[in-house]
Amino acid sequence: MATNPMHQFNVYKIGPEIKINGIDLSFTNASLFMLISGIFISLFLLLGTKDRKIVPGKFQLISEMLYNFISKMISDTAGKKAKPYFSFIFSLFIFVLFCNMVGMLPYSFTVTSHIIVTLAFAMFIFIGVTILGFVIHGFKYLKIFVPSGVPMVLLPIIMIIEIISYLSRPVSLSVRLFANMMAGHTMLKVFGGFVISLGLVAGWLPLTFSVALTGLEILVAFLQAYVFAILTCIYLNDALNLHH
């Protein structure tokens, strides 16, 4: 079991098999850890907003910091018009963050290390932003593919590149999060395997490295949630404020 570093990403069923119209909807370990993240988020935010004081306690302080952090990020990158989308971006950020952080606990499962989960997030954002752009600007939204100040000769080529880069947004958004989480966890497992195989004689060397890597992974877990949220803000900015 411990020899294969990819074993930690196995999805298996917990409890009975549920099938509706041929679609497998069984409760798996992925669903279990999504549920655990959800419970953690609810507990944390409920504790933070339970007794609101002028001098905040620990949980209230952290919740307020998170709120300010996301609120500032949205107003910096997407402007005032993006204020109504605060709750969406906040829940997206905090869910990805908690999934990444719960995955850092030993013997747990990282939900975001599966491309189907991150692709679902990314497609949701991509389709939503595209619909939003067309609803707000109508067909003028197509101007997003025509950057201003480009010579007429180059315009057809630039337009094709812009369309391809627009369409590759969900792919890059999802693969970035998935690849970071999967590569990090695989690396941790590989170094853990070195500790076992080198034994007591030289095993302490990869062990120290593994501790440092865990610190790096916690940083990456936060950073990727942040990048996911900020890129959502940037895409939202493109749809809300069409300036080219």
Place this chain on the structure above:
Amino acid sequence: MELEAAKMIGAGLAAIALAGAGVGIGLIFGNYLSGAMRNPSAAQKQFPNLLLGFALAEATGLFGLVVALIILFAF
């Protein structure tokens, strides 16, 4: 050539993409540091951009790693 050996070589070749990510991350942090040394008061405001650039540069290398892992484990 045997299929297994070809897979191993292909995965190794795909992992070369990580070299580019290393160069990119080095450039980003190096330039940020030199800029911050010249004008420390402006450094704090550009920190989110630094993290964004870091993540974007790292992701391109990880795409290569994903290709390597797909070759090794998915085919």
